[in-house]
Amino acid sequence: MNTLLTRLLLALGAVAALGLSLAILFLPGPFYASYGIDPTGQTSLLNELKAPALVIMAGGLIQAHAIVQPRGQAFALGIGLVFYLGFGLARPAALASDGLPSTALLGAMGFEIAIGLLFGLALWRDRLPANSG
Template sequence: MKSSIFQKAVLLIAGLTAIFIGGSILASPDTFYAAYGISLAGDVSLTNELRASGGSVVMLGVLVLAGLAFTRFALASTLLAAAMFMTYGATRLLSIGLDGQPDAGLSTAMIAELVIGLAGLAALIAARKTA
């Protein structure tokens, strides 16, 4: 199945975003989280945990980008992108309901995640209609 330009754009944006965010967390969790007013305060265990999740996000980004390089992976990569970004956005929204309003940067991240996730869902629906 041939990927649409829209699907390719979603994969590119989602993949690069995941690699950038995950790579930033992996390389310097203190700096990344300080931008959101979060201090890791030398907590080695927390830093270790955050680097591990950053590495996972990098790998998810690589798998999403694989859908651009290998068309047979495009549908799976689009599903992965939609699931990953919708989950991040939805759980941040849930957290706002349970815990209150976070730093403005995290609210902005939530909106971006939901937009990318919804774009992924739209690309999936469009791909299904053309199949």
């Protein structure tokens, strides 16, 4: 389903993923400070925080590519669903075991769950038969 809304969702997912991955890789201090986390001088923590950055970037690049290559849209939507809901739904588990994080991280959780659900809806709509009104 190559609709404008699908392409806009893919663009939003791509921009968010690419911005996130670049911030994690190249500006980890300011990025994590916005969440109330100070990784300064903690080499092992920085290494662990940066580890998923290229996976996040790859997902963003796949989503970006699917904007102009409709054949890859279902795959890109699936990546968005897994990526955003994966992060978003892991956060309530962390809330239950660790307590309340910063309001910025709660906002990130809301964004991740909301956009993940939109990816799920778009993927579901993509799977509907073309004649189902």
